[in-house]
Amino acid sequence: MGGDNAPESVILGAEMALMRYPGLRFVLFGNRFVLEPLLQEVKLVKAACEIVHTEVAIAGDDKPSHAVRRGRNSSMWLAISSVKEGKACAIVSAGNTGALMAMSKLILRTLPGISRPAIAALLPTMRGECVMLDLGANVESDEHDLYKFAIMGDAFARAVLGMNRPRVGLLNVGSEELKGREEVKAAHALLKNSNMDINYHGFIEGNDITGGAVDVVVTDGFTGNVALKTAEGAARLIRTYLKDAFKSSPVSQVGALFATGALKAVKEKLDDRKRNGAMFLGLNGIAVKSHGGADAFSFCNAIGVAVELVEHNINTRIMQDIKLSQAPQIIALDAIEGEAD
């Protein structure tokens, strides 16, 4: 029931997802009297879903704390609980981000060794795509959080982008070791000296994100959220400039006509709908957040992200890596103690 175009775009997106992944099955959480008429239009979903009825839905502007206290019978709460209870492999929602994160943390809990989950999503780059996290699950992160974001982002890139040894970069204000916030410098030291098999590239700067310097961009949720939205704003400004310029004279209008294909290709490359689906990484269950304004195509892609993460056992990978990341430190400590004997 969440998102600007719900439940229509959710159900139509599920129909598209069933064409792509015929083996899927859905549990739809929401108002039966709204959902059932819509299901008449979508044969695949109708044959592959069950409805769990509830009349309570979290609104887009509900405060997370309020949603958590009052929303125990909501479609969002019940959907997340179905993952906890093993009735579903993943939840996908286009609803209130803050409420979804608060409820997911409460119901699913974090993975062993993870204290703060992170929001991860894909961004376009000169070389293809990269994963960036955290995009706003937290407003502050210390070096240990950032180190774990790196491990989770690495697992995400391997699972969703099919990469072998993704290059991991730490977002900073300069590439020199002396520059930057204390926690960023400390995370740099952790990553550089890590015994993990992380392909750590070092510091990157804002322009390196879309420049494609790395496959995984690690940052705190405040900086990540601002950077992502600033990039979206810059893209929107340029689109507006282009539109205005192509309308400005008859010659330009002819140009736009001949350039239709080219402009369409650019639009497609920048199409956020293709990259819809941000994962809440670090939770004991798979929760994918679709953009609130998602249409059916966009929501279908968010379902696709959930499918990839389930199929590639993202959480098993993360847990193995987190365990590994903790192990070498203990061994190193033993060796030092051994010398002292």
Place this chain on the structure above:
Amino acid sequence: MGGDNAPESVILGAEMALMRYPGLRFVLFGNRFVLEPLLQEVKLVKAACEIVHTEVAIAGDDKPSHAVRRGRNSSMWLAISSVKEGKACAIVSAGNTGALMAMSKLILRTLPGISRPAIAALLPTMRGECVMLDLGANVESDEHDLYKFAIMGDAFARAVLGMNRPRVGLLNVGSEELKGREEVKAAHALLKNSNMDINYHGFIEGNDITGGAVDVVVTDGFTGNVALKTAEGAARLIRTYLKDAFKSSPVSQVGALFATGALKAVKEKLDDRKRNGAMFLGLNGIAVKSHGGADAFSFCNAIGVAVELVEHNINTRIMQDIKLSQAPQIIALDAIEGEAD
């Protein structure tokens, strides 16, 4: 002597600036044997400058601490000192940013009431331009720093953009009062309850920067630096997409031909050279940093920023505002003490 194309672009930029502002006079700090032959080519500068000779120049990759210790005879140090000594109204440099900031702080000192200077620059928006600060002078800022950045940014917008009551926004991850970092929420409270004549808009998000929601964007230097560079990276990615797309087919190439004017107009709007010249705000003297890669046109614009700031007495405005911002707090305190008697 600073910057990738120095001293040629500096001298040619000065020549262009003299066409725009015929009353200017320059003191050129650098190697006389390099500068003098170049001056033969620029009649206006030659007639309106003196040279202070030094053979020491700060390199682009010198560490600021090293530059400060070892660079006392450098062109950068001597140029900043000339402002301190009142021999020049402002310094403009395309050299090493960190070194320029460290030396400027040491030589010029901060204005009364300001503990941290900030780097401010102009960005393009849907409505025209906005001022954003801090772009990297500091990596951390508390609420009082942010509050003073707002006051300084307001003065900058009035001086350089000629605005009457610029709208001031605080960069955050959401527009709700509950969201964001502690220091950002505290700065919000300071600005909301300020007795100053600041046209405070409230929180803005990353996409609002180029969206033109406000005229002054206030943020800490870490976030500001990342956001600015991320926006630059996004613009570069789109330019690459466009170039590739227009080359992709004969029809698109024809389109590009007809669209030459339109594409040129967009390129011009996005031209960073027009907005070259970042001010180090909060120092007891005017220091303007040109982009390191500046060409003559770009460097001329950085000189233009310095001229505007001198002509509009930016520092007098800031000092008056900082005094005002401190005054009401003292009065309020007196009233409370009075009641207690």
